[in-house]
Amino acid sequence: MALLKTLQVRPGQRVLHIGLHTGAWATLLAHRGATVTATTTDLARIGSVQDFVDHHELRVQVEAADARAGWPPGAPYDAIIALDDGVQEIPGRWTQQLRPGGLLLAHCELAPGAGNPATLVRGTAHELTGTFCSFPQTVTGTDRSGEPFPRTTDSASRRTTAVPPMPWRDDRIVWVLAHLLGMPAAVRTGLLVPPDRSVPTGVLSTPDGSWAEVADLPGPDGTWPVTESGPTRLWSLVEEAFTCWHDHGRPPWEHFQLSYAPGHQAVTLTGHRGLRWSRDSPESAWNTPET
Missing domain, CATH: 3.40.50.150 (Vaccinia Virus protein VP39)
Structure with missing residues (x-):
């Protein structure tokens, strides 16, 4: 309806x-x-x-x-x-x-x-x-789940995060913002469930060997354990997107304006401190946000 x-x-x-x-x-x-x-x-x-x-x-x-x-x-x-x-x-x-x-x-x-x-x-x-x-809709034709990309052999860093673990599923506005802020388009997402079905883990990986894992069980302080490695700090981009969304008043979908013209696309986040991104093709990166 x-x-x-x-x-x-x-x-x-x-x-x-x-x-x-x-x-x-x-x-x-x-x-x-x-x-x-x-x-x-x-x-x-x-x-x-x-x-x-x-x-x-x-x-x-x-x-x-x-x-x-x-x-x-x-x-x-x-x-x-x-x-x-x-x-x-x-x-x-x-x-x-x-x-x-x-x-x-x-x-x-x-x-x-x-x-x-x-x-x-x-x-x-x-x-x-x-x-x-x-209103949300899931499009299965563009699902980015699948076998994770091979991981870098670099040592991984471990910390906690205040951002919930699977934005591609639960916080899709944050996931959109993460791509506007530099998330690689080829990122793969997934969910690891241990054999004992204890604590599932959200997983990100990219072709350059970068990866991040966030356990879907918050600690007593309300944060989630995160581990990441590789040249692209994937979860840091998610955190940046979450901060951007929060700082702009947690805007709903309708506050994201889109425009398309031959050879040009743009996204504008409206509000008291609006941001605007643009690019010339789906293969090019979104530019640094303009205020």
Whole structure:
């Protein structure tokens, strides 16, 4: 319901739903009076979903197409929905197929696994501006878990931290900020559970051999044991992000503004001491925050 409220779909509008799954969202949008085009690469589902919507006389057309291609024959659209997979850069074809003033609801990621759904409005040119949405969503297509990278042989440092151990799962705003502040995009996250299932441990690792472990059991003083090593102090970046978030009043998702234009992306944290980061492509690093 939060998704439908965000879209504010009105009768007669044209909507492109990228990613079909069960066809439930396309059906709900059609019930709101929209004319819906749904695309999918799952050819086995097209026939059954199309038969269902035809039987119920819903204005839904299902097409086989790659997600990044959109569906030009139905353009321009009043709204485009793309929540199946996270995108670090909005495909230009989506923007071209959205009418000026049209709404894009997409899972926007600053790095794989670091993002949330966002609502973006197309301007008169091919630029998009908007904010992250308050409702969370997990996108499995960009999960950064897996086998940890090989570790550096350098000696590890041990200390305690006031930051909870798994921000990629529990404090995702902090995780987004960590990437804006320099967390390597290739970081892998994980959870180690001992054979005796005693104290699980959150794990970070990167290709340069850096790693960090934080036990998911606070001590009497409310801090967690952390161990890290390697040229990139991964948990220190998480702590920096947590401090940034706290110092700016623990802002919610809606305080993070996004903008996309061909060859440029930016994130602005609004507030009494706003910050702004930008970069020219998903492969480049976010710049030092500007105040």
